[in-house]
Amino acid sequence: MSLAEASEARKARLTALRKRKDGEITEADGTAQPLIKNRNFDPESRTLKKHKVDDTVMEDTVENRVKGMAEQIIADDEQRRAQELDVFNIAPKRPNWDLKRELDKKLAKLEWRTQEAIHTLIRQRLAAQKGESDDIVGAMNAQERQNAAESLSDDEDE
Structure with a gap:
């Protein structure tokens, strides 16, 4: 070929x-x-052939579910835009809330040291009332001696 x-x-x-x-x-x-x-x-x-018209409407379709949803969303959006913007709902109730959030960690340490200092002062006053010393300076010296003795006993134990 x-x-x-x-x-x-x-x-x-x-x-x-x-x-x-x-x-x-x-x-x-x-x-x-x-x-x-x-x-x-x-x-x-x-x-x-004669055309058969199927008039069966499916009940559960995506089109039936979302029918009218676009209009509803647009209407809701227009309604929100029509409302006046309320500044009080946007702003925080306390203007210093962020400062308090940052300072909480530092304040926790200070609170512990404050409580420790208060306990020390109370012990000194109680020691002064028992007669170990008449003044606060003597009570403080007694407290220091007690702390030194405790630290020495701790060192001997090790």
């Missing part, structure tokens, strides 16, 4: 496909007849 014959055969196939696509059938004698597609034609009864 030469190139020219192959080209002619291909052209013939392409024209036949084009005619089939357009709906024409070529007979052996060269006449073209329209192709009957059975979309709307019933070959058994030789009549047109």
Whole structure:
């Protein structure tokens, strides 16, 4: 088969496909007849098919669920825009809440040291009242001696 014959055969196939696509059938004698597609034609009864209208409405579909939702969202948005902006709802109730948040850690340490100092003062006053010393300076010295003695006993234990 030469190139020219192959080209002619291909052209013939392409024209036949084009005619089939357009709906024409070529007979052996060269006449073209329209192709009957059975979309709307019933070959058994030789009549047109009647279209059946399906009026069944599906209850649970996405379209039915979101029906009217866009209008509702737009209406809600317009209503929010129409309301006056209340500055008191935006601002914090206490203007120094962020400062208190940062200082809580530092205040916890100071609170512990304050309590420790109060306990020391109370011990000194109690020691002064028992008669170990008449003044607070003597009570403080007694407290220091007691702390030193405790630290020495701790060192001996180790």
